[in-house]
Amino acid sequence: MAADEREDALLTHADAPVAEAEVVRAPEGGESDSLDKENRLKPDFVRRVREALDQGESERAYDLVEPLHPADIADLFELLDPSDRPLLASAITDLMSADVIAEMNDHVRELLVEDLPAEDIAEIAEQLDTDDAVAMLEDLDEEDQQAVLAEMEPEDRAAIESALSFPEESAGRLMSRDFVAVPEHMTVGDLTDYLRKSRELPTEFWEVFIVDARHHPVGTCLLSWILRAPRSVALVDVMKRDQTLIPVGMDQEEVALRFQKYALISAAVVDESGRLVGQITVDDVVHIIQEEAGEDALLLSGAGDGDINEPLPQTIRTRMWWLFINLGTAILASSVVALFEGTITRLVTLAVLMPIVTGMGGNAATQTMTVTVRALATNQLTSSNTWRMIVREWWIATANGWGLGALMAIACQLIYHDWWLSFVLLLAMILNSLNAGLSGVLIPMGLNRLKIDPAVTSTVFVTTMTDTLGFFFFLGLADLFRLSA
Amino acid sequence: MAADEREDALLTHADAPVAEAEVVRAPEGGESDSLDKENRLKPDFVRRVREALDQGESERAYDLVEPLHPADIADLFELLDPSDRPLLASAITDLMSADVIAEMNDHVRELLVEDLPAEDIAEIAEQLDTDDAVAMLEDLDEEDQQAVLAEMEPEDRAAIESALSFPEESAGRLMSRDFVAVPEHMTVGDLTDYLRKSRELPTEFWEVFIVDARHHPVGTCLLSWILRAPRSVALVDVMKRDQTLIPVGMDQEEVALRFQKYALISAAVVDESGRLVGQITVDDVVHIIQEEAGEDALLLSGAGDGDINEPLPQTIRTRMWWLFINLGTAILASSVVALFEGTITRLVTLAVLMPIVTGMGGNAATQTMTVTVRALATNQLTSSNTWRMIVREWWIATANGWGLGALMAIACQLIYHDWWLSFVLLLAMILNSLNAGLSGVLIPMGLNRLKIDPAVTSTVFVTTMTDTLGFFFFLGLADLFRLSA
Structure with missing residues (x-):
């Protein structure tokens, strides 16, 4: 064929x-x-x-x-x-x-x-x-x-x-089951003759796998080496022994990461007993790399696989389910606001300013969360640099909280001429920025450790933290300092 | 060498x-x-x-x-x-x-x-x-x-x-400047001898480019074809003429999309006059595919390139600048709330419920926006299916608005026993869901048409729409229906 x-x-x-x-x-x-x-x-x-x-x-x-x-x-x-x-x-x-x-x-x-x-x-x-x-x-x-x-x-x-x-x-x-595998005793000349004569080979292949008597891969030869080596050379002397073998049960995301990390064009797939059973080539992996890298954005936003060709009812189901869950977090946040109805009645400006505290928290948390989710997905973030990452995000959150908090406090003072209100706003923004930074890094890392895909689940938890605590910090501090008295 | x-x-x-x-x-x-x-x-x-x-x-x-x-x-x-x-x-x-x-x-x-x-x-x-x-x-x-x-x-x-x-x-x-190009008059045998003898060739290559006298590529031969063809065959009879040529000035994202679309392993790069000047191989493209696909999530969240190894001051600058811009949209939204201070004073429950309207709008818009940005980046969304996409998002928004709006209206009625308030909430959620859906799809498409990267800029505009209009719909309708009278 x-x-x-x-x-x-x-x-x-x-x-x-x-x-x-x-x-x-x-x-x-x-x-x-x-x-x-x-x-x-x-x-x-x-x-x-x-x-x-x-x-x-x-x-x-x-x-x-x-x-x-x-x-x-x-x-x-x-x-x-x-x-x-x-x-x-x-x-x-x-x-x-x-x-x-x-x-x-x-x-x-x-x-x-x-x-x-x-x-x-x-x-x-x-x-x-x-x-x-x-x-x-x-x-x-x-x-x-x-x-x-x-x-x-x-x-x-x-x-x-x-x-x-x-x-x-x-x-x-x-994997494809069409690949070229030859025994280890062959020379370059034997192989070339075999390739010319055999009618059962795939049309396109990039390397030849060399296998032992048990059909275990022992090395691999790129075609460019074979073309350039003298006919008399034994394959075992030209082949590369150090190769990346893909176990047949490996998840495709893992396969894609290995192709990427080791810049592979093709790789041998082996079964549980180490026998060569197939090969995977980079063109089959490229769209997985693209999909896996792109899906984080979609998963974080709750848009499912985000395919614009998906049947409409399926899309509506996925998206509405996500919004429904997030409605729960919104209700939680608004029940915090309800706790402070009395405080707001006395100073309605609190209702005006409170979206700023939660809004900034939400945006800052989204930044940190997205970075963490990507770093986990690309294996850049492991237990070895966890602590460095947390400290890093702590500093970023501190800088953001103080910088933007001070800015808003000054603006607040200029508009409302209320020192206490401005101070409460500053404090709430600093606290919520730290809350956002730490939630954004700790929640995805925690979920990942629990073997839950952080891209799918982080947003809900992180939003809950920044909204609920954001309202709580701002309104609670206002109440504490009796702004509305 | x-x-x-x-x-x-x-x-x-x-x-x-x-x-x-x-x-x-x-x-x-x-x-x-x-x-x-x-x-x-x-x-x-x-x-x-x-x-x-x-x-x-x-x-x-x-x-x-x-x-x-x-x-x-x-x-x-x-x-x-x-x-x-x-x-x-x-x-x-x-x-x-x-x-x-x-x-x-x-x-x-x-x-x-x-x-x-x-x-x-x-x-x-x-x-x-x-x-x-x-x-x-x-x-x-x-x-x-x-x-x-x-x-x-x-x-x-x-x-x-x-x-x-x-x-x-x-x-x-x-591109790499190390590639193998041979004149069109060669046979498979000539080529094989040339490859064996020449000392100036790269060690790893996947295809041989065939060029004419002006050094323009006229075809390409995979090594597996060369290895399997008889020595006497002319290269022009084995080569594939239809090849993807990459212009030297092409953006790397575009290069990556072509490699992906046409499942390429390597491709010839040509200069303005069509001369072969280099080759790009898939292993150089794989990390671009991964980066370009992954960067949408990071750009949408305003986390810059999101690299956890970036020096801290640079990261703080990128992230704070984004939060600063978004603070502007938050201030705009809160100034809408300020317009209705009187209304809120009379019915503080409005302050409790208003984050639900904007929250749902924000989440729905993020879903639509992310899907649109990905579809644009992967060339899935073009002028040919723009209208279908908008209609699709309209239906999704309608379903979400009615479904979740009704749910919240019932909950509101059960808690506050206020028919008018529940009705206003339903109406505001429907309106904001449509607003979210349409902003989420139209803003990235509009930015893209203006040659502005939608991943970088969409979020700010979309959030402004859902927050500002969300507050306006809810508080404005409440005012209109004199709920607080």
């Missing part, structure tokens, strides 16, 4: 006119018919495709889409209205390559795939790399999944079933 | 005992002496290094650090207190390889490098890839930079000066 595919690939490349490359992806960062300078599909282009589809002119749509790269076709599906997507799919059936499906947004693919009969899904899945096929099938419900698997060739089915047996988001699901 | 380096590399790999790989990076995800299960340096290990350094036992420190991977040595520097870092550097001078320097956090490296004499920096820079050398030198002040460049070999200096002539964060700074 791999060899045939390869011949096709060669023919395709050789046939493509040179000019096409320049049209599809203009080298000078210039614009093409379909892509703007930032490499996004032009609105005008999308509009023309949409019009062609709506007017039933499939051929015109086909001609428009045909020159696009699979990744751009996938983007086009996302940009179209959900109702236009099946129209496009049926207009361009023979352009709907495995690459297009693999590049497509999960939600968009799910909606499209749901409408297809099991045979068609099976046919697409057989063309995909195992990891992409798994990504497509794992979202189907159990019954549909079985129906699709039943339609597949036994060999492909076995690969997918084996991948599905690993937990979601693990290396086992991510 | 490349060839000598390569021989060294081979010797090193061949000499390393097999067992070492298993110690350094345990395959089963198990622990080693120095690394925990999540591949972070163990606190106990860091403590032992710190103790050795503090007690002046450089040799013990050396023995501890010696088995570590360069990336882990770089991490170790970050985890140590700033005062211990120069001690470690002098204890392990011959382990301080270019790789360690390249992997190091910018701030940590800057502090370390500042203390070194120009000759030493020049010597390190000469060992580094151009892009890493540039990263090290670009932070030095003009004078020190010149001093270092003066100490370097003319060839290396020219490469770095040429890189520094490109704008910061552009492809020109990121």
Whole structure:
């Protein structure tokens, strides 16, 4: 299969006119018919495709889409209205390559795939790399999944079933089972001959794994070394022995961190007994790195996975649930205000100034919390520098509290000519700044130690601290100093 | 140079005992002496290094650090207190390889490098890839930079000066000038012989660029294709013509998006006239993808680049400036409250409930804003689906406003037995939810259209909208309906 595919690939490349490359992806960062300078599909282009589809002119749509790269076709599906997507799919059936499906947004693919009969899904899945096929099938419900698997060739089915047996988001699901592994006794010449002759190899690979008799990886050779070494050299003399092995059960976030840390292009995946079972390449990891890094912002804001293609009811459910929880913290904070109703009645200016104390606390806490969550996610913050981090945030909070507190106290004095009120405001802002800084660093670290994802849960606790204590500091101090008397 | 380096590399790999790989990076995800299960340096290990350094036992420190991977040595520097870092550097001078320097956090490296004499920096820079050398030198002040460049070999200096002539964060700074390019008339056999014989090639490369007489790239060959093709085949028949060319002036974020979109391992960089001038490989892009994706959370929170190794005064300046601006929005909001002092005096319950209206608005707006900022950053949101996005957020806001507004109105009625107050609360929450949803989506999109980074500026405007209008809706409606009469 791999060899045939390869011949096709060669023919395709050789046939493509040179000019096409320049049209599809203009080298000078210039614009093409379909892509703007930032490499996004032009609105005008999308509009023309949409019009062609709506007017039933499939051929015109086909001609428009045909020159696009699979990744751009996938983007086009996302940009179209959900109702236009099946129209496009049926207009361009023979352009709907495995690459297009693999590049497509999960939600968009799910909606499209749901409408297809099991045979068609099976046919697409057989063309995909195992990891992409798994990504497509794992979202189907159990019954549909079985129906699709039943339609597949036994060999492909076995690969997918084996991948599905690993937990979601693990290396086992991510890895490809197509890799090149050779025994340790080979020379560079043996290997080159083997690569030329074997018809069962993947088309694209970056390194060759050298395995012992038990199929345990003992080293790895980059192709550039093999190409440059004399034929007579033994592989064990060129290979790099020190390699990063990925256990099959490792979480994909962990895999991504290792690829990043050790600047890997590909890595061997081993099972519990240390046998080589697959490989992961960096192109499969890049979108995980992007997702994992970007999801902190979304999780901290309670926007779930924040995908703009997610079905609306699901999005509303996620977001409303978050707001509902946060309403609880708001009620808690407002019940603190209720405690001091009498104090406010006597000096209503307190109601005017109190949002400033909680607002500044909330903003300062968000800064600290976000930094802490990112530092934990990127493994920059460990037990070794915890204490340094806390001290650091303490100083930042002190500086902010005094600096901004003094500023507001002066402004307050100028407007209200009330020394005590200004003093209370200063004190409340200093206290709430320290509260914000320490909550912002200690709450995510504590949650992380309890194995709770700090990105998901920190905001609620931190906001509760700054709002509730913010009101309490300001109104409580005012009451204590009998400002309103 | 490349060839000598390569021989060294081979010797090193061949000499390393097999067992070492298993110690350094345990395959089963198990622990080693120095690394925990999540591949972070163990606190106990860091403590032992710190103790050795503090007690002046450089040799013990050396023995501890010696088995570590360069990336882990770089991490170790970050985890140590700033005062211990120069001690470690002098204890392990011959382990301080270019790789360690390249992997190091910018701030940590800057502090370390500042203390070194120009000759030493020049010597390190000469060992580094151009892009890493540039990263090290670009932070030095003009004078020190010149001093270092003066100490370097003319060839290396020219490469770095040429890189520094490109704008910061552009492809020109990121690219490596070591790549393999061959003329189009070659066969696979010619190329293989050339690769074997040439001594001036980089040690690691993933593809060979084929160029025409003007040095314009016309195609690219993956090494795996070359290894598998018969010697007699012409390169132009195996090469892929359709390739992604990166203009030398392209912003690194844009470069990262292309690598991601087209799943690239390496790509050719071309100058204004289309000549091949360098290549960018995915390992240089991975940390940009991670940074760019992660920075949205930090920018939205006003935490600057959020690096925990940034010098404290700089961090305080960034964070306080942000809080200062936000204090302005808080003052604006509180001046709205001041407008209604009379109303609040008559019904102090308004002061109790008003934080709930603004709190919910703020949280809802943050969700929408974060989703919008991410979608813009990842090119998911373009003019083609703007309208769909706005309608989507409108529905979400409507659902949230009615759902949570009704909930709070019922709670308010149960506690305060005041139909009008409950009705005002419901209305204010619905209005502020719509305000939040629309501000959250329109403000980042508007800023983006004005070429202002929405991640940096959205929060201030969005918060102003939800706080100011939130108070205004609630207190204004209360006044309108004369609740307090």
